[in-house]
Amino acid sequence: MKKIVIFASGGGSNAEAIMKHFSGRENIRVSGVFTNNPNAGVLQKAEKYGVPTIVFNREELNGDIVLHKLDTIKPDLIVLAGFLWKFPEHIVQQYPDKIINIHPALLPNYGGKGMYGLHVHTAVHNNKETESGITIHFVNEHYDEGNIIFQASVALDDCATPQDIAAKVLQLEHKYFPAVIEDLLKKEF
DSSP states (O other): OEEEEEEESSOOHHHHHHHHHHTTOSSEEEEEEEESOTTOTHHHHHHHTTOOEEEOOHHHHHSSHHHHHHHHHOOSEEEESSOOSOOOHHHHHHSTTOEEEEESSOTTTTOSTTOOHHHHHHHHHHTTOSEEEEEEEEOOSSTTOSOEEEEEEEEOTTOOSHHHHHHHHHHHHHHHHHHHHHHHHHHTO
């Protein structure tokens, strides 16, 4: 049985797409949802799928508490799905090439500290880009600089606002993120 742990900070639409994709599977399951936000919508989505949750603060993440909880689960893959804090280096070192993130743009463009969610889509819109997309990448000690696993793009010719771009990119996220996770777990681990 391959185990996935998801880290999320907000509503959890990507986390839900992943939990739904692996629901009822014999060989792969989501074994936990970790969040830094006690009011995150992802908590209710995890409950809906019967996935255990852990809420933590910054001190617990940067100390040993979150790492200890991860080591108890022994995940095959840690998935950052809308997790807004920088992932600690000591956890990255403990789980090399086993932590992935999804970014709502075509990296290396529009990545780095502060580039998340609507901030990314606003920058794409303001620069009059003709396409955007998603990047799924391994996590290292720097924001959005880990090796790229997968990218998909979408034309923006019908997008008048950053919100329009966000909606199109989110469709790509929900379509590809669970499939890329499954592919990684089948091939690499």
